[in-house]
Amino acid sequence: MKCDDLAQRLAEKHDGVLGESDCAAIEKHLEECPSCGDLHRDLEDLARLCRESARPQMPADVRRRIEELLHRR
């Protein structure tokens, strides 16, 4: 596997569209290539930051306006 292919293949691996041999090739490359290992670690941490970020709630007045819209005849 080439470094150029790695990041895109990681996305495919995450989506579960790769077979076992492709997944094994990715893991092997990550173990052997420090640069791609760094990239992978940063992207994993980025994903964790996103998963743990707070989701803003819809303000009550906005929700009320939409409810009124849906109940208007």
Add this chain to the structure above:
Amino acid sequence: MSGVPAEEPRELLARALATHGDRLYAFALRMTRDPDLAADAVQEAFATALRKIDDFRGESDIMTWLHRIVYSKAVDLIRQRGKETPLPEDEEGGRGPDDERLERLPAWARPPDEILWGDQTRRALEAAVQQLTPLQRAVFTLREVDGASTEEVASILGLEPGTVRVHLHRARLRLRALLGEHFKGLPTP
């Protein structure tokens, strides 16, 4: 013939609002960067959904359909109100000219964990997300923050799954680079 005759359209949409309203609003807010525009986008989306409920044939999930409308409204609003200088969307698949440079950037100079996972980094991430193109922002928010599947994101945005992965990959690389710049000025462990 409508595909949703079993439930009255207003009840269907009211249930979607109750269950998924926060998720739709959060998506609109990330897209528009403005609470007033986000409120307008969601409100207009529900008005449009009510008007065009016959177009919803139950072939996709109601949330997918509502996200699609919110996305369209949000993009219209930010363009109409000059909230955003249009950025060129790289719609093409395959590797872009900037991909290689971004992939070769050095690893983050990591700050201590309390900073890495703290509020300062989250604010930096929010600011960085706003520097993505609208399409990258939509793909990234739906996939990474909302946890939608690639197929759901593709359906919402009218893209092929492979194209979603390309945009997601570019969004991740840009965010990694922007956060890397942010971390440079911080202490290391």
